[in-house]
Amino acid sequence: MFDKILPYLLAGISVGGQYALIAVGYTMVYGILRLINFAHGDIFTAAGFFMVYITASLPMGISIPLVIVLTVALGFVLERVAYKPLRTAPRMSVMISAIGASYLMQNLMWYVTGGLAKQYPVLPWLSDSVQIGSASTKVVSIVTPILTVALVVALVMLIKHTKIGMAMRAVSVDFETSQLMGIRINSVISMTFIIGSALAAVGSMLFFTSYSTVTPTVGAMPGLKAFVAAVFGGIGSIPGAVIGAFIIGIAENLIKAAGYTAFSDAFTFVLLIIVLLFKPTGLFGEAAAEKV
Amino acid sequence: MSLLYIKDLRVNYGGIEAIKGISLTVEKGEIVTLIGANGAGKSTTLRAISGLVPLRDGTITYDGQVISGQSPQKIVSEGIGMVPEGRRVFPNLTVLENLRIGAYLRKDDLTPDIDHVYQLFPRLKERSWQPAGTLSGGEQQMLAVGRAMMMRPKLLMMDEPSLGLAPLVIRDIFRIIEKLHEEGITILLVEQNANAALRIADSAYVLETGSITMHGTGEELLSNPKVKEAYLGKSRSST
Numbered sequence: 001m002f003d004k005i006l007p008y009l010l011a012g013i014s015v016g017g018q019y020a021l022i023a024v025g026y027t028m029v030y031g032i033l034r035l036i037n038f039a040h041g042d043i044f045t046a047a048g049f050f051m052v053y054i055t056a057s058l059p060m061g062i063s064i065p066l067v068i069v070l071t072v073a074l075g076f077v078l079e080r081v082a083y084k085p086l087r088t089a090p091r092m093s094v095m096i097s098a099i100g101a102s103y104l105m106q107n108l109m110w111y112v113t114g115g116l117a118k119q120y121p122v123l124p125w126l127s128d129s130v131q132i133g134s135a136s137t138k139v140v141s142i143v144t145p146i147l148t149v150a151l152v153v154a155l156v157m158l159i160k161h162t163k164i165g166m167a168m169r170a171v172s173v174d175f176e177t178s179q180l181m182g183i184r185i186n187s188v189i190s191m192t193f194i195i196g197s198a199l200a201a202v203g204s205m206l207f208f209t210s211y212s213t214v215t216p217t218v219g220a221m222p223g224l225k226a227f228v229a230a231v232f233g234g235i236g237s238i239p240g241a242v243i244g245a246f247i248i249g250i251a252e253n254l255i256k257a258a259g260y261t262a263f264s265d266a267f268t269f270v271l272l273i274i275v276l277l278f279k280p281t282g283l284f285g286e287a288a289a290e291k292v
Numbered sequence: 293m294s295l296l297y298i299k300d301l302r303v304n305y306g307g308i309e310a311i312k313g314i315s316l317t318v319e320k321g322e323i324v325t326l327i328g329a330n331g332a333g334k335s336t337t338l339r340a341i342s343g344l345v346p347l348r349d350g351t352i353t354y355d356g357q358v359i360s361g362q363s364p365q366k367i368v369s370e371g372i373g374m375v376p377e378g379r380r381v382f383p384n385l386t387v388l389e390n391l392r393i394g395a396y397l398r399k400d401d402l403t404p405d406i407d408h409v410y411q412l413f414p415r416l417k418e419r420s421w422q423p424a425g426t427l428s429g430g431e432q433q434m435l436a437v438g439r440a441m442m443m444r445p446k447l448l449m450m451d452e453p454s455l456g457l458a459p460l461v462i463r464d465i466f467r468i469i470e471k472l473h474e475e476g477i478t479i480l481l482v483e484q485n486a487n488a489a490l491r492i493a494d495s496a497y498v499l500e501t502g503s504i505t506m507h508g509t510g511e512e513l514l515s516n517p518k519v520k521e522a523y524l525g526k527s528r529s530s531t
């Protein structure tokens with residue numbers, strides 16, 4: 001019985017870690033701007049394409065950091081171009097801009113790739129097989145949860161114990177008073193996009209090592225699941241997003257183990273509806289304080 | 293040369309003219325107070341000085357430099373601190389973090405300043421690790437003052453520091469204002485509590501719906517019949 005479930009459990013933990021790395025980006029941006037960054041899933045996809053194109057001409061040791069840097073730059077530019085000019089605009093305008101940015105990036109990716117699925121490069125070591133008990137799996141599924149937890153713990157420490165982290169917490173509750181302290185809110189906001197994009201880049205490497213092909217819309221589903229995870233955990237809360245992501249990843253795979261593969265995606269969205277109906281603030285969300 | 297000089301300041305909110313061309317001067321080392329009814333434009337004036345709202349017209353000169361049009365960060369870094377209306381402490385930060393963030397632009401050792409604030413407000417020291425959102429209103433006001441002191445301002449602007457506080461706490465706050473003044477900080481004080489404010493002020497302005505209608509020393513305005521009627525009427529006679 002356990003032998004039968006183990007591979008699904010491993011897959012669930014691994015997928016959960018990937019969702020978590022994306023979900024942190026959603027939840028951080030929401031925490032600071034009260035904005036759902038709809039383009040975040042596309043940043044994740046773009047990180048996949050960056051890897052495809054860069055590894056075609058550069059060795060892996062350079063490609064990996066370069067992909068992270070480019071993804072971070074993309075997240076930074078996205079914020080400066082699509083959100084910063086709307087800082088004092090009504091929230092609906094910013095949301096429409098986010099949707100527009102998402103479609104723009106998807107279309108650009110269609111244009112550049114010709115819409116063809118690209119083969120993701122094989123990352124050495126991560127793609128190797130390992131045997132755990134009776135289950136055989138790729139190294140990546142072991143590395144993912146460990147790396148995810150390590151990165152998230154580092155991030156939480158940064159937010160709790162550093163000056164920039166303190167500024168992030170201040171800006172998340174009060175733009176104006178933060179400015180009176182001498183904090184440059186635009187730098188702090190950029191910082192959250194930079195961190196979110198860097199984590200999405202790492203997430204994409206782990207994700208595509210398991211899924212191997214990149215298309216312009218491939219990020220939509222994991223992006224959406226990560227978003228649900230962030231809402232489930234209580235949007236704005238980093239630990240909430242991570243726990244939500246692991247729960248969703250594991251639950252989906254256990255549903256597959258039970259033979260209901262067709263319903264595994266549906267489960268996530270049913271969960272979203274239930275959370276929104278009965279506990280809109282999610283597992284760890286603060287009572288929805290409206291931003292002034 | 294005056295520390296702060298405002299000339300023909302105009303501020304609009306949408307189509308509404310909130311400040312209709314006011315001029316005022318704050319000399320170095322003075323306590324200057326700005327009194328006026330609700331909606332007169334007192335907070336707007338302070339927010340304009342801080343760079344939080346754009347000017348329609350006019351100039352603000354501080355320490356010989358034009359600061360109007362600069363970013364709030366730049367203006368803070370020049371040494372203009374603010375205790376904003378309604379305290380606005382960061383509720384999710386601890387008391388100590390609120391003090392530290394007040395010195396966000398400083399890179400030197402903050403320990404002496406933190407000690408100094410804790411000495412002025414011993415109640416804050418006991419609550420160092422408490423999230424500021426759990427403090428009482430009076431304690432939050434003390435924290436807002438302490439936070440503004442942390443950047444060692446040359447000019448400290450305070451927007452209704454006595455608002456909503458018990459008479460005893462108000463007395464404490466005014467005592468602290470005088471103490472900061474003795475330490476050499478120039479103070480621009482906005483108050484509803486005109487009586488107490490005028491008594492400590494070297495210079496005072498009365499603002500009515502966006503225009504300055506009276507100006508004089510604190511004592512002059514205290515004894516002015518019009519001011520008495522409009523702003524001191526209901527307050528207990530001073531002793």
Ligand SMILES: Nc1ncnc2c1ncn2[C@@H]1O[C@H](COP(=O)(O)OP(=O)(O)OP(=O)(O)O)[C@@H](O)[C@H]1O
Pocket residue numbers: 305306308310328329330331332333334335336337377484
């Ligand atoms: N953000 C804003 N948008 C539009 N109008 C505003 C805004 N802020 C202030 N006002 C208007 O500007 C005028 C002056 O407001 P301000 O807050 O400066 O008054 P105040 O003198 O500080 O009053 P109070 O004593 O009640 O604090 C008021 O009529 C107010 O309604």
Ligand SMILES: [Mg+2]
Pocket residue numbers: 334335336377451
């Ligand atoms: Mg006011």
